[in-house]
Amino acid sequence: MSVIPISYYLVLSAILFGLGAVAVVFKRNIITIFMAIELMLNAVNLAFVAFARAHGQLDGLVFVFFVIVVAAAEAAVGLAIVIMITHNRQSLNVERANLLKF
């Protein structure tokens, strides 16, 4: 049914991943940086589903399922860390979390 070339999906996936990487470097807010990481995970998921479709295999979809589960676990732990840092530093700015900085 789908007549869209698989490369279109891959191009979109690469663009979204690039934008996510730019957001990680750009943003100073720790929550927004975390959301940009989720954006990159989503971009990779799209590539996985596109490849699964291209090869007619199930494994890509199973991978996407596991990526979503791990992303949920990561979000839970990561946001707990964000809350801890914010309580200790009184700021959401990543530049304030500089104890390990040389």
Place this chain on the structure above:
Amino acid sequence: MTVPFLLFFICAFLAVLGAVLLIVAWEPIHSALALILVMMSLAVLYLLLGAEFIAAVQIIVYAGAIMVLFVFVIMLLNAGIEERTNWSQFAKVVGLPMGFFLLLATAHFLSRSAVGASIANGTGAVSNAGVSTRALSIALFRQYLFPFEATSILILIALLGALILARKDN
């Protein structure tokens, strides 16, 4: 232009728009809403690719559970407008060329790889048969049973970790 193409370009445009909005938004809550836009358009793209189950999970788990968690933390920490410092300017100057370079490098290696060659030689969408949810669940509970069970342990550990980290008195 056929309907799937039109749908693809609309959703691709919305996804890229959401990603750009995530970057240019000043308030974290606007970034969160932009990310939800990206996830919703990706769910439609999964439907176009014939992965109904993944599309449903994308909406329920990603756009639902995970983003609610994000919005909850944004509200809890009362996150306002982002602070601007000198480093912000530096990040802006360095970040954009770096992101562009990353995009070019990804495209380059993808087109040079065996996968890229097979895509370039073929007509594109190779398989016509969409993957059914039934086949996916059989694979998940037979071939991938052990990783599936391992994820439940992982979720449990993440739950305990989050509880211990976010505890007030330590």
